[in-house]
Amino acid sequence: MHLLEVSNPVAIQRGVLNAISASNRPATLDDKTVGLIWSGTHGGDIALKRAGEMLQERFENVKVNFYTGGNYTTPPAIVPQAGEECDVVIGATAD
Amino acid sequence: MIVVEKMGKPGVAIVSGRFESDAVASSRAFGMPDLQWVVVPHIYRNLDPETCRTQTEDAIDDIIASLTSSIDARQQAEQTDTRRYEGEDRHDAIMRMNQEFINEDLGDGLLLHPPTAESVAEMLTGTNLPPDHEVCDMPPGFGVATIEKIAINAVMAGAKPEHLPVVIAGVKALSKLGGQGGKSLLMSTSPQAPLLIVNGPVTKSLGFNPGSALGPGRDNQVNTIVGRAFALCFRNIGHWYFNKMDMDTIGTSRKFIQCIAENEDASPWDGFHVDQGFKASESTVSVFVTDGELDVQDQGNHTAEGLLKNLAYGSTFGTMSLQSPRGGQERLILMPPDVARPVGTQGFSKQAAKEFIHKHSRGSVGKLMQYMPLEGEARVHDHWKWLENLTEEQLLQITVPIMNDPDDCYILVVGADRAKTAVFPSGPAPVTEGIDQYMA
Numbered sequence: 001m002h003l004l005e006v007s008n009p010v011a012i013q014r015g016v017l018n019a020i021s022a023s024n025r026p027a028t029l030d031d032k033t034v035g036l037i038w039s040g041t042h043g044g045d046i047a048l049k050r051a052g053e054m055l056q057e058r059f060e061n062v063k064v065n066f067y068t069g070g071n072y073t074t075p076p077a078i079v080p081q082a083g084e085e086c087d088v089v090i091g092a093t094a095d
Numbered sequence: 096m097i098v099v100e101k102m103g104k105p106g107v108a109i110v111s112g113r114f115e116s117d118a119v120a121s122s123r124a125f126g127m128p129d130l131q132w133v134v135v136p137h138i139y140r141n142l143d144p145e146t147c148r149t150q151t152e153d154a155i156d157d158i159i160a161s162l163t164s165s166i167d168a169r170q171q172a173e174q175t176d177t178r179r180y181e182g183e184d185r186h187d188a189i190m191r192m193n194q195e196f197i198n199e200d201l202g203d204g205l206l207l208h209p210p211t212a213e214s215v216a217e218m219l220t221g222t223n224l225p226p227d228h229e230v231c232d233m234p235p236g237f238g239v240a241t242i243e244k245i246a247i248n249a250v251m252a253g254a255k256p257e258h259l260p261v262v263i264a265g266v267k268a269l270s271k272l273g274g275q276g277g278k279s280l281l282m283s284t285s286p287q288a289p290l291l292i293v294n295g296p297v298t299k300s301l302g303f304n305p306g307s308a309l310g311p312g313r314d315n316q317v318n319t320i321v322g323r324a325f326a327l328c329f330r331n332i333g334h335w336y337f338n339k340m341d342m343d344t345i346g347t348s349r350k351f352i353q354c355i356a357e358n359e360d361a362s363p364w365d366g367f368h369v370d371q372g373f374k375a376s377e378s379t380v381s382v383f384v385t386d387g388e389l390d391v392q393d394q395g396n397h398t399a400e401g402l403l404k405n406l407a408y409g410s411t412f413g414t415m416s417l418q419s420p421r422g423g424q425e426r427l428i429l430m431p432p433d434v435a436r437p438v439g440t441q442g443f444s445k446q447a448a449k450e451f452i453h454k455h456s457r458g459s460v461g462k463l464m465q466y467m468p469l470e471g472e473a474r475v476h477d478h479w480k481w482l483e484n485l486t487e488e489q490l491l492q493i494t495v496p497i498m499n500d501p502d503d504c505y506i507l508v509v510g511a512d513r514a515k516t517a518v519f520p521s522g523p524a525p526v527t528e529g530i531d532q533y534m535a
Binding site: 001002003004005006007008009010011012013014015016017018019020021022023024025026027028029035041042043044046047048050051054055058076079080082083084086087088089090091092 | 101103128135144150155164177178183209211212215244247248327332
């Protein structure tokens with residue numbers, strides 16, 4: 001028998017070393033503002049708008065904000081804007 | 096979504112089935128393993144509007160749950176420093192190691208050399224840096240590129256200690272590419288792949304081939320091995336795993352990365368590293384990201400202008416971005432001595448050749464923009480909206496420069512005798528890193 005011991009070639013990722021947890025969730029979307037972030041690719045806008053409509057059908061007093069920077073990829077500025085102005089956010093890359 | 100979550104707001108991404116493994120890998124790479132996403136069956140981009148709506152309706156319960164239910168932390172695999180394999184003999188143990196590495200996608204499909212403690216220690220003699228020195232966070236997955244991890248992957252590729260400084264410099268150069276090491280391009284569904292090109296004394300001292308440099312075989316052994324070492328670093332340090340952080344639709348053999356040399360002896364001009372601000376006596380490696388390859392043949396031109404016009408025309412393939420006012424592309428031109436020599440001796444500096452190629456590389460806007468409709472696509476920049484009002488015939492008659500600027504054209508002299516030039520769509524701008532600083 002022969003025992004071969006080798007080194008692991010896989011590097012740990014910086015994102016794993018510095019990982020953060022997901023934020024706390026609300027119990028309901030009633031009275032919440034939902035942000036929809038579109039990256040600008042075909043079909044993603046249709047999907048997001050339908051999701052927004054359905055949330056307004058299922059919950060009370062839901063406001064929907066639609067964001068797009070009009071360019072790919074999602075421009076950083078509209079992402080924090082959505083985070084500032086909304087209670088929850090949905091994104092779609094369409095890819 | 097991670098930006099939103101960092102602001103304390105719940106977020107959820109809608110992703111298509113093929114991209115779920117990408118979502119897993121990306122959430123780890125970008126520091127939030129518990130990021131929430133909802134999977135839909137098909138990519139939206141080419142669906143009809145009704146299907147876009149219905150597949151979203153089917154996912155709405157999951158979307159709501161992701162935004163309103165508490166999040167359980169995802170289990171993360173533990174990292175180990177070593178792995179053990181028992182075999183009937185050494186060969187059998189090596190084959191077992193290889194099978195497991197292939198199963199876990201840690202290799203390139205070819206046989207890997209075992210990175211034993213002894214072979215890694217020998218590899219580390221190739222550099223003056225300690226094993227725990229962090230060179231960079233390597234994109235696209237931002238693995239921590241220590242000297243030791245680079246050495247382990249270099250051993251697996253069959254590299255020698257003297258090759259290690261080139262690999263280290265290549266890893267460092269990649270991390271400096273525009274847009275976080277070209278992160279988005281490397282993860283793209285298009286087949287972008289790095290190509291490494293060395294300049295300076297190291298090309299001869301290590302035996303890189305500057306002639307027919309991109310093929311397999313004896314003459315390209317060093318080109319292949321050093322390129323492979325970089326490619327394995329890219330996988331296992333950069334986490335550039337197919338269908339996780341490399342989402343190619345079809346892929347490309349250019350991802351069997353090669354490291355070639357400029358043919359400085361056959362060039363009428365300074366080496367590329369001098370263009371990049373280094374001394375001719377310094378050794379460097381430059382990382383280009385290519386997105387295709389075309390052989391531009393020449394059958395009889397012998398004047399500089401004739402050769403360059405043919406090359407300029409041959410560079411007009413591809414598509415033009417409509418996402419910014421400057422929609423041009425970059426071109427990496429590997430110019431063989433039989434083109435470079437007459438161009439140089441007939442009075443063209445390298446810069447003058449680039450300006451000539453830029454001037455004559457024009458393509459029909461009607462053809463270049465076919466890949467993306469102007470309507471229903473927010474990515475089309477306002478600068479190009481005027482095109483919406485033109486007929487297809489008018490669009491086909493308008494020509495635009497393929498490159499925005501002469502400096503978007505990179506000329507390196509590579510190759511054997513015969514006027515056949517290799518032209519690559521490329522970008523972002525290449526990065527050149529000195530090698531000498533990493534030598535033992």
